[in-house]
Amino acid sequence: MSNKYLEVTNLKKSFGGLKAVDVQSLNLNRNELTSIIGPNGAGKTTFFDLISGFQDSDEGKVFLNKKNITKSQPYSIARLGMIRTFQLTKVFDRMTVLENMMFSASSINNDSFIKSLIRLPSQKTTEKNIKEKSFEIMKDLNIDHMANSYARELSGGQKKLLELGRSIVNDPSILLLDEPLAGVNPKLAEEILQIILNLSEKGISILMVEHNIEAVMKISQRVIVLAEGMVIADDIPENVRTDEKVIEAYLGSENE
């Protein structure tokens, strides 16, 4: 059985004549920690949007675990086990941290209108369970002391942690992390990196977009470089670091 978990073929997206993404082939294996780097405007977030269903591609196919998700809705893709985060953190400001977590942990079934109206005892039990699970994860991430505060009261770094916590409470199989270290102080960045590593060791496949090259090189098993929408390198960190084309792409963008 092939190890390929995420298969992207011939994925193309243009905006008014400008090519944003043009990826011939990109395959992720299970349990890999892969990073995507590239100069600004290289199309990394658009790529994420395309594979997670938030934007429609012009051409191409995306397969998740052999299932064609090219035209699928974002929420279906998430239910298949691929959860993504966003560049600008999207915590639910006017809900408490605990509610943020429990919302994510609650299944669609549990959220049902009828169930909520009738308050079956099974729902009570489920709520209890997801509360426990939420606290577990919050403790791991060190935000459990803020459980009853509104999410908007969290610091920037804590919000990133909350968003991470929300993403993992449902045991995803693939995590798409969009700049998890953006705007975070070095100490917290270390912590987050460690958390990501732990997740990877637990068996979650991770695809991470990051600008922090050092961090990327430190923990990634594989690095993909995107420039002007195309993959110009796809290798282990050491090789990518010394790849001529990569250096040129970064230097070239610096000169603009």
Added chain:
Amino acid sequence: MKFTFKSSFTILLTISSIFLVFLLNEEGEIPILLNLLTFAGIYGLAAIGLNVHFGLTGLLNFGHAAFMGLGAYVTVLLIPHAAGREGVVVTTGLPFFLALLIGIISAALFGLLLGLPAIRLRGDYLAIVTIAAAEIFRLLVRDLESVTGGVYGIINFSSSLQQYRLGFIDNFASSNELNPSQIWIAFLSWTSIILVLLLLRRLTNSPWGRALRAVREDEDAVRALGKNAVWLKLQSFMLGAGIAGLSGVLLAFNYGTIQVSTFVPILTFYVWAIMILGGVGSLTGPIFGSIIFWVIISETTGIAQLIFENANGQQIAGVRFVLVGLLIMLLMIFRPSGLMGKKEELLLDVK
């Protein structure tokens, strides 16, 4: 309801405004008060429905009158009534409470029908579409004269509900020289409010309510976490529409006639004003907002007569609407959280 400063102040203000009615009227205060409380109950219920749309889910619905109208028309058409200019009489029909149930469900289904395409639209566009849909509804109803009575409306249906009037109401009415039919409507309206609020309190504190609040916060995040934001919004739209349908039925039975001229934009604006005044997102807000609002409205007659000697009906209406418009503006500018709304929970940006 916790007794915070805010709720105590609001309750006091509401009670004071009721006293104002006694102060400003030398005689006939009790009938005026009954009338006021009846409308307050009906409109309060409508505002509760709108609050589900806007307060709980952040949907800009400016076609609320159409949901009220649909509930009313469907219910009335299913019971004995007389429609149109010649009074085409229909003598058979369903028992009232069954017709009511169908009416409420129809309103909810109308919400689904309108929502399916429209719910994906951004705030200001949804506002335009809902106004347009309500106008189309009004035009269609006005035109289908053979069914709906067109501009002549429908009459002779009240008995289907009034026959269930509880005994004590008749006694109370005769000893106080009040209209027992209206007391019955007032009673039903406020009972409905209590029941609906209990229902909503249960729902907003449930996983379902939590999901809706998340949708209000950030739809994309909701999708990225595996939930169908559109379906959730639709459910909320249907719930609010159903509640509006119920209030529409009560409105029709309060008048004893149904006229298409009742379900016009001004009705929607009244409900919005009440919701904002009471406090967007607050469960009990619409109750207080509605009572205070109707005190203001019923006393505008006095204000109108201050400005114009011998003010006629049109001038009174004009003054009334000027005040409502002013109220909406001032509230949104200076106190958008209204009486009972939480400042932290204000949703004022287009998503």
Added chain:
Amino acid sequence: MIEQLGNGLLLGIIIAVASVALSLLYGVTRIVNFAHGEIIALGAIATLFLSSPVDSRVIFLDRFSPLGNNFYISVVISVILCGLLGGILEFFLFRPLRKAEVGNIAVLVVTIGLSLFLRHIYLLFNAKPQNFPLELQRRETYLFFDMTPRNFRVLILGIFVMVLIGLFLNYTRIGKAMRAVRDSNDLASVSGINSDNIILFTWISSSMLAGLAGVFQATINDVRYNMGFLILLLIFAGTVLGGIGTSFGAMVGGFIIGIVVNVSVGLPFMEGHTEAKNAVALAIMILILLFRPQGIFGEKERVS
């Protein structure tokens, strides 16, 4: 059908001018101004008051006698008054709201309250439909259409104004600055354009245009307190159809809506239901928003 087409052109020019005004305002300020109808009505009501014969009691509050001025001068003055209203609204209401970073939804609700407020102030002053103090004319034939000479002149004037606006937006400095602010507020301020002034200018010019549309409408029909509100939805339809954010689109869309409303009366399924002619135009608007939200000429803007 030809007769309906003629009426359609007349309604079309009213809606086109009003739609351009609305579209300009929305483009630069991102505000959907529900009180737009009331600015339109002001153009007509002010002209009525300024030009009606002295002591002719056009205004409900019998204390006020109209001023009996020359009609055309009255039109010019009232258009300027509308501009003044727009300027006042921007300066004292919408600018403070903008500075306080009040969200779009709140501003929208404010415009709805404003619309209610203004419209019923007008009601208190002018309750019955009235006509401008102009002589009745007989219809004549222009090309295929029958209309009064005055209405024909309105049509021509309207088209002329539209062309002027197009030239203005494309070839003058202010016009280009307006388009710059519309396309991107940040870029505009970086290139030295004072967006506050542009916004004020837009409010004034949009309101003047709206007032002119009101004068057109009153010339072709009559003056009513709710004349703006009656066509507001049609104006939205015209703007949406043509393409939100493009003035040319608003013009074309406005015309099409005007024609559709009148021509739809002749459609088979509309027999006996002519009162609902607006419904067809509104249904078109809803369909456009659902399936082609950028309208005919617009660019894909985020509608959902």
